[in-house]
Amino acid sequence: MKLNTKNITKVAYFSATSAKVELPLYDRAGINQGIVHIGVGGFHRAHLALYMEKLFNAGKAQQWGICGVGLRADDQKIAEALKQQDYLYTLYELKEAEDKAQVIGSIVDFILAVKEPQRLIEKLVDADTRIVSLTITEGGYCIDDNTGLFNPLLPQVIADINDPDNPKTAFGYLALALKLRRDAGTKPFTVMSCDNLPNNGKVTRQVMLSFTQLIDPELSDWIATNVSFPSAMVDRITPATSDAHRKQLLDVTGIDDIWPVVCEPFTQWVIEDDFCNGRPPWEEVGVQFTDNVAAFEEMKIGLLNGSHLSMALLGVLYGLDFAHQTMQYSALQAFVRDYMDRDVTPKLTVIANVDFSEYKDTLISRFSNPIICDQLQRIGSDASSKFPKFILPTLQWLLENNQPIDRVAMIIAAWMLYLKGTDEQDRSYSIPDPKADVLLAALAKPGHKVTNFLALQEVFGNQLSNNSNVVEAVEKQLENLKTQGVNGTLALMGYR
Ligand code: CS2
Numbered sequence: 197m198k199l200n201t202k203n204i205t206k207v208a209y210f211s212a213t214s215a216k217v218e219l220p221l222y223d224r225a226g227i228n229q230g231i232v233h234i235g236v237g238g239f240h241r242a243h244l245a246l247y248m249e250k251l252f253n254a255g256k257a258q259q260w261g262i263c264g265v266g267l268r269a270d271d272q273k274i275a276e277a278l279k280q281q282d283y284l285y286t287l288y289e290l291k292e293a294e295d296k297a298q299v300i301g302s303i304v305d306f307i308l309a310v311k312e313p314q315r316l317i318e319k320l321v322d323a324d325t326r327i328v329s330l331t332i333t334e335g336g337y338c339i340d341d342n343t344g345l346f347n348p349l350l351p352q353v354i355a356d357i358n359d360p361d362n363p364k365t366a367f368g369y370l371a372l373a374l375k376l377r378r379d380a381g382t383k384p385f386t387v388m389s390c391d392n393l394p395n396n397g398k399v400t401r402q403v404m405l406s407f408t409q410l411i412d413p414e415l416s417d418w419i420a421t422n423v424s425f426p427s428a429m430v431d432r433i434t435p436a437t438s439d440a441h442r443k444q445l446l447d448v449t450g451i452d453d454i455w456p457v458v459c460e461p462f463t464q465w466v467i468e469d470d471f472c473n474g475r476p477p478w479e480e481v482g483v484q485f486t487d488n489v490a491a492f493e494e495m496k497i498g499l500l501n502g503s504h505l506s507m508a509l510l511g512v513l514y515g516l517d518f519a520h521q522t523m524q525y526s527a528l529q530a531f532v533r534d535y536m537d538r539d540v541t542p543k544l545t546v547i548a549n550v551d552f553s554e555y556k557d558t559l560i561s562r563f564s565n566p567i568i569c570d571q572l573q574r575i576g577s578d579a580s581s582k583f584p585k586f587i588l589p590t591l592q593w594l595l596e597n598n599q600p601i602d603r604v605a606m607i608i609a610a611w612m613l614y615l616k617g618t619d620e621q622d623r624s625y626s627i628p629d630p631k632a633d634v635l636l637a638a639l640a641k642p643g644h645k646v647t648n649f650l651a652l653q654e655v656f657g658n659q660l661s662n663n664s665n666v667v668e669a670v671e672k673q674l675e676n677l678k679t680q681g682v683n684g685t686l687a688l689m690g691y692r
Pocket residue numbers: 392430431432433434500501504505574575576582
């Protein structure tokens with residue numbers, strides 16, 4: 197049965213008779229919109245939207261309903277799917293023998309910016325909008341990974357600088373809305389990043405201030421004084437929804453959802469309590485507030501996202517499709533665990549009441565969950581934006597501390613071979629990376645391949661291609677991978 201408001205009682209019937217399905221326990225008509233969320237992908241729908249759902253189910257925070265926003269033309273698909281379902285969708289938590297389907301109602305509206313730019317501006321300017329949250333991917337922050345600073349030379353940024361009243365980027369919309377709020381005497385909203393960037397709040401602030409300096413320095417100063425940008429560590433593995441997932445949901449629960457979200461049972465959100473215009477009482481639904489969020493982010497991004505990217509590049513090259521398969525492959529699991537233990541952990545800041553060994557055990561068991569079928573293709577996507585945030589800080593630490601870099605060199609070498617688009621079983625795959633052309637051009641250049649690849653400053657900064665230790669280490673692993681394959685190279689490193 198199709199999911200929408202009218203059918204929801206039938207879902208209730210199914211839930212009583214077949215599988216366990218939770219439904220909204222509140223009247224959605226009583227929910228006002230207080231959060232605008234830009235980037236309504238699976239992750240948002242499995243994370244922030246669920247924390248809000250829990251509050252609404254407890255009869256709280258009714259002024260904090262979510263209005264979703266899509267900035268990319270491609271977001272039309274999610275806009276249409278949600279609209280047809282009155283913005284309801286199913287969150288399908290997958291765990292062996294314990295699936296849980298929950299119909300979520302916390303998103304109550306959706307604006308597709310390319311279709312309704314004016315409505316989006318009005319929504320952002322509305323005094324009821326008190327938080328704007330972002331999941332715009334690591335690349336969406338327009339950071340020059342070489343300098344770590346905002347890059348004003350990207351074409352979309354130049355377009356917004358030249359025509360700030362007709363923005364296209366997230367920062368263009370936020371700047372215009374904040375200016376209109378300031379002029380109208382309306383309190384600003386908090387800008388809350390939910391992306392996997394080290395110091396995501398500080399980065400968002402820096403991007404916002406640099407961007408507005410270029411269009412309106414006074415506005416920039418006003419934002420610096422009045423707008424808050426809390427940093428957060430967000431965590432929940434959310435695979436891309438596949439047709440198999442849709443069918444499974446239909447078979448098990450009877451719910452015919454155009455775009456359900458599948459996720460693992462684990463969820464975590466650690467955030468700074470820095471909100472200039474109020475916030476929902478998230479601490480009541482398991483969110484952890486701390487002044488020490490940078491250490492949590494460093495831990496999560498280094499251990500989880502860094503390992504993920506390594507598993508994806510090596511796993512795809514070897515011929516695997518899903519994260520859990522990389523954990524079933526004992527040599528690769530041992531490599532990943534060693535990467536966590538010997539390369540990432542030594543640089544982490546100790547966190548009170550967090551045991552890194554336990555955290556890593558949990559990660560291995562989360563990665564091993566076979567039911568979610570998390571696609572390596574998803575995890576390896578946009579590697580050019582992920583590598584500088586997820587792995588480069590680890591490599592820099594190893595170099596500064598004269599530690600062996602053979603595992604990171606292996607990851608870089610695997611990436612170079614992965615970019616060929618053919619795995620060791622001769623199967624071809626696509627490279628989902630907006631900078632794929634740049635990466636491939638570097639590899640196609642005449643001369644020394646490793647040096648040319650490491651000379652990509654926007655990915656590796658400006659130090660690595662001149663560092664003969666790094667060049668040699670990558671060269672060695674590349675040679676090993678070419679002659680011995682992933683398995684042979686792991687064996688040479690002692691992983692079986
Ligand atoms: C993954 C993340 O795509 C990726 O880079 O590592 O989406 C990961 O699943 C989440 O950060 C988990 O919280």
